[in-house]
Every structure is written in structure tokens, then in C-alpha cells.
Amino acid sequence: xxxxxxxxxxxxxxxxxxxxxxxxxxxxxxxxxxxxxxxFTNTIEKFIHEKVGIPYPIVNDxxxxxxxxxxxxxxxxxxxxxxxxxxLTPKILSSKVIKFDLKIIRKGELTTEGNxxxxxxxxxxxxxxxxxNEILSKLA
Amino acid sequence: xxxxxxxxxxxxxxxxxxxxxxxxxxxxxxxxxxxxxxxFTNTIEKFIHEKVGIPYPIVNDxxxxxxxxxxxxxxxxxxxxxxxxxxLTPKILSSKVIKFDLKIIRKGELTTEGNxxxxxxxxxxxxxxxxxNEILSKLA
Amino acid sequence: xxxxxxxxxxxxxxxxxxxxxxxxxxxxxxxxxxxxxxxFTNTIEKFIHEKVGIPYPIVNDxxxxxxxxxxxxxxxxxxxxxxxxxxLTPKILSSKVIKFDLKIIRKGELTTEGNxxxxxxxxxxxxxxxxxNEILSKLA
Amino acid sequence: xxxxxxxxxxxxxxxxxxxxxxxxxxxxxxxxxxxxxxxFTNTIEKFIHEKVGIPYPIVNDxxxxxxxxxxxxxxxxxxxxxxxxxxLTPKILSSKVIKFDLKIIRKGELTTEGNxxxxxxxxxxxxxxxxxNEILSKLA
Numbered sequence: 141x142x143x144x145x146x147x148x149x150x151x152x153x154x155x156x157x158x159x160x161x162x163x164x165x166x167x168x169x170x171x172x173x174x175x176x177x178x179x180f181t182n183t184i185e186k187f188i189h190e191k192v193g194i195p196y197p198i199v200n201d202x203x204x205x206x207x208x209x210x211x212x213x214x215x216x217x218x219x220x221x222x223x224x225x226x227x228l229t230p231k232i233l234s235s236k237v238i239k240f241d242l243k244i245i246r247k248g249e250l251t252t253e254g255n256x257x258x259x260x261x262x263x264x265x266x267x268x269x270x271x272x273n274e275i276l277s278k279l280a
Numbered sequence: 281x282x283x284x285x286x287x288x289x290x291x292x293x294x295x296x297x298x299x300x301x302x303x304x305x306x307x308x309x310x311x312x313x314x315x316x317x318x319x320f321t322n323t324i325e326k327f328i329h330e331k332v333g334i335p336y337p338i339v340n341d342x343x344x345x346x347x348x349x350x351x352x353x354x355x356x357x358x359x360x361x362x363x364x365x366x367x368l369t370p371k372i373l374s375s376k377v378i379k380f381d382l383k384i385i386r387k388g389e390l391t392t393e394g395n396x397x398x399x400x401x402x403x404x405x406x407x408x409x410x411x412x413n414e415i416l417s418k419l420a
Numbered sequence: 421x422x423x424x425x426x427x428x429x430x431x432x433x434x435x436x437x438x439x440x441x442x443x444x445x446x447x448x449x450x451x452x453x454x455x456x457x458x459x460f461t462n463t464i465e466k467f468i469h470e471k472v473g474i475p476y477p478i479v480n481d482x483x484x485x486x487x488x489x490x491x492x493x494x495x496x497x498x499x500x501x502x503x504x505x506x507x508l509t510p511k512i513l514s515s516k517v518i519k520f521d522l523k524i525i526r527k528g529e530l531t532t533e534g535n536x537x538x539x540x541x542x543x544x545x546x547x548x549x550x551x552x553n554e555i556l557s558k559l560a
Numbered sequence: 561x562x563x564x565x566x567x568x569x570x571x572x573x574x575x576x577x578x579x580x581x582x583x584x585x586x587x588x589x590x591x592x593x594x595x596x597x598x599x600f601t602n603t604i605e606k607f608i609h610e611k612v613g614i615p616y617p618i619v620n621d622x623x624x625x626x627x628x629x630x631x632x633x634x635x636x637x638x639x640x641x642x643x644x645x646x647x648l649t650p651k652i653l654s655s656k657v658i659k660f661d662l663k664i665i666r667k668g669e670l671t672t673e674g675n676x677x678x679x680x681x682x683x684x685x686x687x688x689x690x691x692x693n694e695i696l697s698k699l700a
Contacts, residue, residue, distance in 0.1 A: 307478060308477070308478065308484060308486060308543070313457070313487035313490055313536075314454050314457040314458070314461075314490070317453070317454040317457075318454070321454075337448070338447060338448065344448060346448060346450075346494075346497070347453035347494055348493065348494050349491075349492065349493050349494065350453055350454070350490070350491070350492050350494075351489075351490070351491045351492075352489070352490050352491075353488065353489050354486075354487055354488050354489065354490075357486070357546075396453075403448070406497075
């Protein structure tokens with residue numbers, strides 16, 4: 141593993157394995173750019189289930205996580221059948237907002253990086269709310 | 281236009297134009313098989329809006345149309361940028377159930393056929409209900 | 421487990437576990453009807469990888485499996501976070517065509533059934549070809 | 561129309577109309593965050609077809625446009641049936657790279673903004689190439 145990957149790995153909270161499926165690809169023979177967000181979403185959902193133990197992003201009738209920003213940079217294309225390792229680092233930006241940094245590695249090479257930012261809301265009034273402490277403490 | 285297409289056209293209620301987008305395709309260089317359901321869905325939604333003038337498939341708090349069956353047969357693949365003509369024929373199977381027959385034509389050639397069947401429900405109790413007469417009469 | 425499920429299980433070749441993701445759902449609060457084809461596709465791809473050990477559906481430059489028919493019947497809706505068990509039974513219809521019967525079970529209850537039929541082709545000439553014996557023998 | 565929208569409109573090159581479809585939504589009752597990239601993609605493809613008159617993003621065997629970056633900020637959610645106006649401003653970053661700035665307006669209100677950056681490549685060698693002058697001149 142390269143030195144740069146070792147540095148990346150040091151701050152990583154969670155590692156997820158995924159495979160590029162036929163429906164992820166497009167006629168350019170590579171994963172469609174929006175499909176990488178499927179890989180990101182799967183990683184976050186599995187992380188939250190395992191680490192925090194709550195349904196996600198619909199936690200309950202009074203707590204949802206909604207997306208406020210998405211970003212991805214595509215360094216190398218990934219292809220049908222490629223085995224991906226997705227590295228997740230959550231960052232608590234405020235009592236209401238979490239940012240997830242994500243990196244996609246294939247055979248030791250960084251192919252894609254990006255982030256997703258979500259805000260906690262009460263869906264009944266569609267307003268930002270504080271993330272409960274028992275959730276925040278497990279994310280930190 | 282071929283004789284068979286003329287016969288097909290005779291029973292058709294609605295015609296919709298669509299283009300195969302990059303996200304509809306997969307690494308086989310053709311539209312992914314599930315993408316044809318996107319073409320079908322677009323056709324039905326536009327038909328209902330124009331012909332019946334209601335939101336669809338969520339009409340209101342007490343009337344939703346939910347899918348009970350989907351079927352497609354793929355005769356010829358369609359490709360990125362292909363201009364498709366989608367022919368829709370609705371059939372009222374009962375006071376609660378509508379079946380939509382769909383055919384996809386490209387340059388006068390039948391490429392795909394299929395159908396979608398939807399039942400009217402009251403989402404509060406998730407039970408089948410009669411489709412209101414003012415909707416049924418516009419569909420017939 | 422009910423008697424009907426025991427009968428279903430007897431002919432099953434492969435069992436796959438899947439979770440309903442946020443992107444599988446739609447505004448009706450249930451999995452979108454076309455998302456079930458994602459569950460079907462995942463099951464078939466994993467089955468072929470494990471049982472036959474080949475890339476799929478693009479096996480190599482001279483052998484692809486392309487979809488010729490898809491069908492699903494939706495008995496009960498599935499929701500965000502539901503854990504699904506997908507049962508797969510492949511049927512060799514001819515030396516060129518395989519049909520995959522699929523059933524989706526949630527908590528011991530049959531929610532969805534359907535099938536996908538694929539034909540082997542040589543993509544260079546886009547004509548049906550015989551599935552090689554070493555693949556057919558592992559599927560049977 | 562508000563003052564801020566008038567300023568936004570001044571630099572806009574292309575306007576596209578779109579409707580939020582059932583398959584764009586998720587169980588939060590709003591468009592899924594990755595669906596906005598569908599709206600962005602549709603706008604760019606239609607713009608290129610109309611303004612430049614070439615297939616896109618697969619122009620020919622020696623010229624493809626591939627995605628190198630995607631970004632979206634979600635200010636207000638959009639819902640099933642919402643009529644969206646998507647405003648596109650292309651920026652030529654170099655002889656090889658185009659950035660598309662996109663804004664989604666609903667009823668005069670800015671709901672979403674983002675951008676997509678694409679690089680021209682020769683797919684046979686998967687290397688960046690200069691965008692032909694006849695294309696660049698029509699984009700400017």
C-alpha cells in the first residue's frame with residue numbers, strides 16, 4: 141500500500157466494500173457519475189446502522205437527515221465488476237450538521253473522492269434541529 | 281409505416297416522445313432493461329396529467345395509484361440518443377384497477393412492449409378503493 | 421415458517437440478502453416498482469459470480485447476456501430499511517436462454533415475485549449464441 | 561421575479577423545463593439528492609444537441625466527454641410534480657475542459673445550484689484531448 145494511502149487510512153472511521161453493478165454503468169463503459177453517490181449513500185447508511193444503531197436517514201417521525209450538499213471528484217473511472225473499498229470519515233460541523241468525507245479505492249489506488257453534508261431536521265415543521273446527544277456521541 | 285404498426289396505432293390512446301439519455305444506458309451500450317420502465321412511467325404520468333388533469337400517482341391524501349404488476353419484452357435494444365415514440369393504451373380492468381399497455385417504437389420499428397398495472401388505494405388504510413367516476417370517465 | 425414458504429424453498433438454488441435503501445424508495449414511502457429489478461439483478465450477478473465464477477452479464481468480448489423479458493408482481497410493499505431475502509431459481513430454457521425465477525421474502529412473508537429472461541449473444545454480431553457447456557453445467 | 565433572479569438570468573445561456581417524477585423522489589417525500597443530477601444531465605444534453613448539434617456525451621469514436629467533478633447545494637427541497645426551470649451557463653475552462661453552472665428555479669425561487677465539469681477525451685487511449693474548434697465556438 142502506498143504512503144499516501146496509509147495517511148488517508150489513519151483518519152478513517154469506517155470501511156465499506158462494494159461492487160460496481162451493471163446498473164451503475166453507462167454507455168461509456170464506466171460507472172455513471174451519479175452512481176458514485178449510490179456507493180457513498182450505502183457506506184453512510186451501513187456506518188450509521190452499525191455504529192449508531194438507528195434507522196437512517198429517516199430516524200423517526202421527528203428526526204430526519206436531509207442532504208444539503210453533495211460533491212465528487214472523479215480521478216479514475218471504475219468499471220463493471222470492480223471491487224471498491226469506500227473509506228468514510230464523518231465530521232460534526234455543528235450540533236445540527238454532519239459532513240461525511242468519502243474516498244473510493246480500487247486495488248490500492250484512489251479513484252474518487254467526495255463528500256455529503258446532511259442536516260438534522262424535524263420533518264413536521266421542516267426546520268433544522270439539534271442532533272440528539274446519544275447519536276452525536278456515537279458519531280464522534 | 282408497416283401494416284402491423286398501422287394496426288397497433290388504431291387502438292392507441294396516447295403518444296409520447298422520449299430520448300434515451302446517458303443514465304438510461306449501461307456498459308452493454310444499450311438502454312438498461314429497467315430504464316424502459318422510466319419511459320413507461322413518463323408516458324403514463326404525462327397521459328394522466330393531460331387527459332385527466334390530476335396529480336399522479338399520488339392524487340391526494342386518500343387516493344394513490346400503486347403498482348401491482350410490471351412486464352416488458354425486449355425485441356430490439358435502443359441506444360443513447362435514440363428518439364423513441366411510446367404508445368399507450370389504458371384498459372380499465374375493474375373499478376379499482378387500470379392496466380396500461382405500452383409499446384416503444386423507434387423509426388417505425390417495434391422495439392419493446394410491456395404493461396404496468398396499478399390499483400387505486402387509500403394510503404391511510406392501504407386498502408384498494410374504487411377509482412372516482414370523474415377519473416374513470418376521462419380514462420375510458 | 422409457513423408451509424407455502426417451505427415448498428417455495430425446496431426448489432431454490434440461491435439465497436441473497438438485501439436491504440431497502442433510501443434511493444430504492446419513492447414518495448409513496450415504499451420501494452419504487454422498478455427498484456425490485458435492482459434486487460433481482462444483484463441476486464443474479466452474485467449467484468453467477470459464486471456458482472459459475474464468471475463476470476456477468478458481460479462475460480467476455482464474444483459472450484454477453486442480454487435481457488429479453490422482465491416481469492414482477494407486487495403483493496406487499498417493502499419499505500426503507502426492510503431486510504429482504506431473495507430466492508433465485510434458474511431455469512435453462514434452451515442452449516441460448518436462461519430464465520431466473522425470483523421471490524422476495526420479508527420476515528417469512530412473500531412480498532414480490534418475478535422473473536428475468538436472458539439470452540446469450542455474441543455482441544460483435546449481436547446474434548444469439550449457445551451458452552458454453554462449462555457455464556451451462558454449473559448453472560444446472 | 562425578484563432582483564436576485566434577474567441578475568441570475570442575465571448570464572444564463574440556456575433554459576430547460578423539467579418535472580419531478582415519481583422515480584426522482586424518495587421516502588422523505590422530496591427529490592432524492594442524486595436525482596438533481598438527472599435534471600442537470602438532461603439540461604446539458606438538450607443544450608448541446610440544440611446549440612452545437614452533436615451527440616453527447618459520446619460524440620464519436622474519438623471524442624467523448626467524461627465527468628471529472630460534480631457538485632450540488634440543496635437550498636429547498638423539490639417535490640413530486642413540481643415544475644422546474646433549470647438555468648445553464650457553460651464556462652470553457654481550457655481547450656479540454658468545460659464547466660456547466662446550473663441553477664434550479666421553482667416558482668421564481670432558487671431551490672438548488674450546482675455544477676458539472678467535463679473533460680474531452682479520446683476513449684481509445686483514454687487521454688484528454690482538445691475540444692474541436694467548431695464545437696468550442698458554438699459553446700462560447
